[in-house]
Amino acid sequence: MGRTKQYDGVRSRSSKSIEIDFVFRGQRCRETFRIAPTPANLKKVARHRAAILDTIERNVFDYEVTFPESRNRFKFSERPLSAGLKLEDYLESWIKDKEKQLKASTLAGYKKIIAMLNRTELGRVLLQDLRRSHVRDWCKKQSSTNKWLANVQSVLRAALRDAIDDELLESNPLLGWKYENAEALKTTDDVDPFNTIEREAILSACNDAPYRNMFEFAFWTGLRTSEIVALKWEDIDWLRAEARINKGKTQPAKKPEPPKTRKSIRDVKLLGPALEALKRQKTITFLQGGEVFRDPRTGNPWVGDEAIRQGPWKSALRRAGVRYRRPYQTRHTYASMMLTAGEPLGWIAQQMGHADLSMLSRTYGRWIKSATPDVGNKAVEMFSATKTCDEICDVSKQMDDISTSQSSHSKTLSA
Structure with a gap:
């Protein structure tokens, strides 16, 4: 069979379309025809391109008339660029x-x-x-x-x-402005961590060791589900007991992607329970290499967080009799545990990949308060002007004793 004839500026874009390119007013333009790239159609489109070049040469080419549906027509319109553009x-x-x-x-x-x-x-x-x-x-x-x-x-x-x-508008009507409806004060917020009893019930309800390992690892690292899915064995530093977090994998993504912020790239300390879960998981997927946590039903890496949420997570909560919350609440659970235990705020923010302490304070403020229930008492003890009667009497007696001692000392010196 002979080869399909090639035409300048004409190519098959797909099995159902042909693309041409040409230069108009110093700019390279490309347009697509929704027809199959058969030899006959390629020849027809090549003739059409030749006619376009001829009208350009004679300075009578009208982009909007030739390609009325093309976005490029606005570039060359005598009207404002955005005229007619919805x-x-x-x-x-x-x-x-x-x-x-x-x-x-x-x-x-x-x-x-x-x-x-x-x-x-x-x-x-x-x-x-x-x-x-x-x-x-x-x-x-x-x-x-x-x-x-x-x-x-x-x-x-x-x-x-x-x-x-793009010179389609002179100003942005939404710049510095945002519309909001009047909303009733929320009685609950998005932070709804699991307590100790719930956490243990969820882990006990896991019917497969890989699920329990993954969920326990989540509870004790505070990683996002997308970060857990993308975690690989090569990211684990066993000597330092740390995990390098530098990517995440969500349902729409075909492959793991870097995080949105620089602070999200971090080394997370593996606390005891997380490290033990990782050691158990090592006996299951380490020899395969690649992802730490895999779908035990297929042996393949998780394609995203949605499969975990709709599958093993929902099943574990149902069997445990625990009120449903999304897997992201394991991250909130980790934060609340660390704060209630009084761990340093800077260290917690670094572990979770927060840019600064403001996010931590804004999201988990109530746990920060409960972490030190006697906060402020030292200042009261040191500076408060309010004293009990006994304390006042004790202070007065001490002052009298000091005065008496000073008076006796002065008489002795005079004698």
């Missing part, structure tokens, strides 16, 4: 450009928010017409929490900031 179209192109810049888990979250926005009337607003009032009116209609609204506005704010850099 928010939904811009967000779609923006998130596509971000695919190589964002972590898989972050990208997945952004895509969900953009897909949701583009199903609403907000997505149909022209980009150049977008005002705070549009976002405010949309937010008012939502029954979601302020935390969720903040996440949505954060994504939208970032996209609009890039629109300024």
Whole structure:
């Protein structure tokens, strides 16, 4: 069989599309045709490209007329760049450009928010017409929490900031502004650690040693579930009893990814129970190498934290009769245990990968207080002006004794 003829500036992009490229006004442009790259179609597209080059040469090429659905048309329009561009179209192109810049888990979250926005009337607003009032009116209609609204506005704010850099907008309507609904004071918070009885019940309810090892390791290291999934035997320093934490693996990610912050890269001290759990796990997966914790049903590494949450974790809590909380609460349990025991705050923050003590204080403040129940009493004892009657009498007697002694001493010197 003969080879398919090659045409300049024309190539097969996939089994269902053909791409052409050409230079217009000093910029390289690429456009895609949604047709199969058969010899006949390649020839047809090559002729179309030749016609484009001819109109460019004669200075009569109109990008918007030739490619009315292309994002590139806005670059060369005589109208403002954002004229006719809807928010939904811009967000779609923006998130596509971000695919190589964002972590898989972050990208997945952004895509969900953009897909949701583009199903609403907000997505149909022209980009150049977008005002705070549009976002405010949309937010008012939502029954979601302020935390969720903040996440949505954060994504939208970032996209609009890039629109300024792309010269599609002159200003960001969301800069320095955030909408919040009035919310009732929460009677509970997201920090809901397990107590000692619950912790032991969960471990006892694990029907497989690998599950018990993994959960006990989680309780005594404070690692995020994504960090535990990505942990490898090569990350363990047996001499120092430490684990190097420098990556995490979430459900959307195809492979482990580095953490979001520099402080999350850390060496975690392996306390006794964590070290013992690791030693037991060593007899199960060490010879295989790679990941420390694997799915015992398949022998393969966990693909993400979702499989653990929906599988062995939920089953263990159900058998133990413990109220359900997500696996992330093992991290909160670790923090509450360390704080209640009075361990140094700086050391706990380093163990957990917090950038500073503010996160620790803000999230676990009530455990910090209970860690030293007599806090402040030393100051009271030293400086308080309030004394009991007996204490006042004792002080007065001591002062009288001092005065009498000083008087006698003065008479002796006079004599």
